[in-house]
Amino acid sequence: MKKITIGEAARRSGVKVPTVRYYESIGLLAAPSRSEGNQRSFEPADISRLTFIRHARELGFEIEAIRTLLTLQDDPHQSCASADAIAKARLVEVEQRIRSLMALKAELETMVEGCGHGRVDQCRVIEVLADHGQCTHSHH
Amino acid sequence: MKKITIGEAARRSGVKVPTVRYYESIGLLAAPSRSEGNQRSFEPADISRLTFIRHARELGFEIEAIRTLLTLQDDPHQSCASADAIAKARLVEVEQRIRSLMALKAELETMVEGCGHGRVDQCRVIEVLADHGQCTHSHH
DNA sequence: CTTGCACCTCTAGTCGCTAGAGGATGTAGG
DNA sequence: CCTACATCCTCTAGCGACTAGAGGTGCAAG
Structure with missing residues (x-):
């Protein structure tokens, strides 16, 4: 499996490198595995998640709203009433x-x-x- | 001369008390004289200045732009080209x-x-x- | 082997306030 | 004169969502 570095993840998602680290630090993105030399190694799913976050930020959603939207996305059997309410409020x-x-x-x-x-x-x-x-x- | 307390100044200008102190701390408003008990005593001109600042903030001007607008106001013989440029940029x-x-x-x-x-x-x-x-x- | 870029952590700064601690002052009523 | 209470004082820390910089390590190409 190819290792995705933070720079590569940043390029693919459109989120800046320090911002990716910031999202990890506030628990919006799960901490990825590390290489031998302690460098982050991302999965394709992380790129999707970062892209999701970037789109939501561009639409002006606050981080806490995005956190909720992400937990909804993580469990697709839930009602989408919350997502609907968040989007309507926005x-x-x-x-x-x-x-x-x-x-x-x-x-x-x-x-x-x-x-x-x-x-x-x-x-x-x-x-x-x-x-x-x-x-x-x-x-x- | 009647002394204008910070609370009175806040009420008349529509700027909140801590914000008045904040504007003084960043040099947007000159430090007013003090009473015997070390309490601020404002002049009517200060109320005008605070009102000016509040209007400009409501129009979304940044503090540094307001600083420039205020220096222009302080010297009315200058050309208003700067003020014009700031407003146009905004x-x-x-x-x-x-x-x-x-x-x-x-x-x-x-x-x-x-x-x-x-x-x-x-x-x-x-x-x-x-x-x-x-x-x-x-x-x- | 060395150059040079990308990566690491950590702290501090940005903007324009806002909140709170902990204490001093001023005023109105008894 | 005393007490209660609002208002004032300074100072520090926090908000959101990053961004910048210091000081150091990893890694791939020439």
């Missing part, structure tokens, strides 16, 4: 974040458009920050 | 973040809609995470 978070960022975008556009590119004392950017009451938008 | 960031989150939203919706609420081994949530190639969207 969807709600993302939707809220988008709404909030759209408001920020509008506010930043007002600031930038209003800037006459002159001196600071006429600058709308500074002005809006100093007195939020002048801002046409409200996001609280 | 706008670009926000726009990118929104695009990225919209892609995530679509992906999460696919996952959640595809979930048959059955067992984990038929769950689309887990499936998509395990093999990103099955995902209809791409965001890289």
Whole structure:
């Protein structure tokens, strides 16, 4: 059997080398076997697991949520209600974040458009920050 | 002159008490004078500065960007080109973040809609995470 | 055999706060 | 004046999810 080094595992999964070690240290990834010279030797299943983690992180799931998703994956006879709930909760978070960022975008556009590119004392950017009451938008 | 305690300053600016002390510790806010009993005594100008910082933080500006914006505010004869550049950079960031989150939203919706609420081994949530190639969207 | 890269462990740093310990001060009521 | 209680003080440590660096070992090619 070919030995998969940590560098190889990192390349195949898209997770950085120190991050792989970090995931092992927090128990998200089982400690792999070691070579004679004490170097980690990964299995193909570890690559899948790392890839799973990377995708979930890219989707913004927190480590603890991923831990739960992984235990679900490890036991496929369970109901997927938990996985569904986690994904739905994340969807709600993302939707809220988008709404909030759209408001920020509008506010930043007002600031930038209003800037006459002159001196600071006429600058709308500074002005809006100093007195939020002048801002046409409200996001609280 | 009435003395403004840290609690009062916090209430008026909307910045929490420990955060006010934190801003002082990193030099974002000048250290205020102290009462006989060593308690901080703020000026109205400090409240304005804290309010400015809070607005900027709400808009997602980083502390170092705020530090720059504050030095610009302190010297109103400067060109506002820097302020303009900072705000524009922030706008670009926000726009990118929104695009990225919209892609995530679509992906999460696919996952959640595809979930048959059955067992984990038929769950689309887990499936998509395990093999990103099955995902209809791409965001890289 | 030596060069040089990849690997090892460990600690500390990042950002922007937040929590808590343990003690001092200020104020209102009795 | 005394007591209760809120608020203040400093200091250290913790959060999440890594990232950087020091100082050392393993390994494969030339």
